Amino acid sequence: MKKKSKKIVIGNMKMHGSLAFNEDHFKNLLQKLNTFNNLEITLCVPYPYLFQAQKILTGSNINWGCQNVAKEPEGPYTGEVSASMIKDFQSKLIIVGHSERNTAYCESDENIAEKFNMIKKHNMTPLLCVGENLNEREAGIMEKVVAEQIKTILDMYGSDIFKGSIVAYEPIWAIGSDSAASPNQIEKMCDFIKQLININSTDNDEVNIVYGGSVNAKNAVQLCEINGVDGVLMGRSSLNTNEFYEICNGISKI
Numbered sequence: 001m002k003k004k005s006k007k008i009v010i011g012n013m014k015m016h017g018s019l020a021f022n023e024d025h026f027k028n029l030l031q032k033l034n035t036f037n038n039l040e041i042t043l044c045v046p047y048p049y050l051f052q053a054q055k056i057l058t059g060s061n062i063n064w065g066c067q068n069v070a071k072e073p074e075g076p077y078t079g080e081v082s083a084s085m086i087k088d089f090q091s092k093l094i095i096v097g098h099s100e101r102n103t104a105y106c107e108s109d110e111n112i113a114e115k116f117n118m119i120k121k122h123n124m125t126p127l128l129c130v131g132e133n134l135n136e137r138e139a140g141i142m143e144k145v146v147a148e149q150i151k152t153i154l155d156m157y158g159s160d161i162f163k164g165s166i167v168a169y170e171p172i173w174a175i176g177s178d179s180a181a182s183p184n185q186i187e188k189m190c191d192f193i194k195q196l197i198n199i200n201s202t203d204n205d206e207v208n209i210v211y212g213g214s215v216n217a218k219n220a221v222q223l224c225e226i227n228g229v230d231g232v233l234m235g236r237s238s239l240n241t242n243e244f245y246e247i248c249n250g251i252s253k254i
């Protein structure tokens with residue numbers, strides 16, 4: 001299999017941070033990560049901190065983005081934030097379909113598909129999260145569950161919409177826990193996802209698959225070495241400058 005030039009490291013800050021915390025954290029990341037030019041690094045911040053991320057990280061090798069987007073372009077949608085507003089801050093990437101949103105806010109697969117499309121329309125990268133819960137894994141239906149999550153987008157927009165996007169395999173049972181999924185589980189699912197999407201792509205527009213769920217400095221290199229894994233998506237580890245650095249440092253040497 002051809003080796004990719006850049007591994008992907010994405011941090012999802014979730015609902016953490018403050019102006020004071022971010023000021024230190026972003027500046028420290030800027031300093032510590034500036035030599036990792038062989039990595040594609042992105043930090044997904046809460047909406048109110050996009051301006052701060054842009055101010056501090058512009059010109060660095062760290063991209064920024066956020067964790068959700070409205071499916072409508074604009075209008076009377078109280079509390080929503082549109083793709084063009086996010087793009088105004090030079091964001092590169094938006095997470096869609098994270099299981100924490102799906103569970104808490106009853107996000108449907110159709111909603112997620114429309115958001116995915118909206119991100120593409122604004123020339124940003126959608127990062128689609130897919131994954132099964134523990135019951136589904138134990139019942140052996142994890143591939144069926146993931147296929148349903150992806151198929152809605154394929155049915156609504158066709159497979160080419162996935163060109164240049166990222167899919168994160170995030171088994172729900174591994175998120176916020178103390179152990180990641182096993183290399184075997186991850187390899188099988190990444191392979192399944194690639195086959196399902198099956199696009200005719202070039203190096204520039206292929207779909208990348210990352211793994212998320214309890215990624216830390218101890219397991220990041222092993223996770224990135226799994227066949228079919230193009231990088232990692234981390235939650236807690238993205239809030240700790242040293243952990244973030246160690247993860248990038250390890251992966252940059254692969």
Ligand code: 13P
Binds near residue numbers: 098170212213235237
């Ligand atoms: P943790 O890395 O904290 O398990 O969170 C994973 C996640 O949900 C990233 O989107």
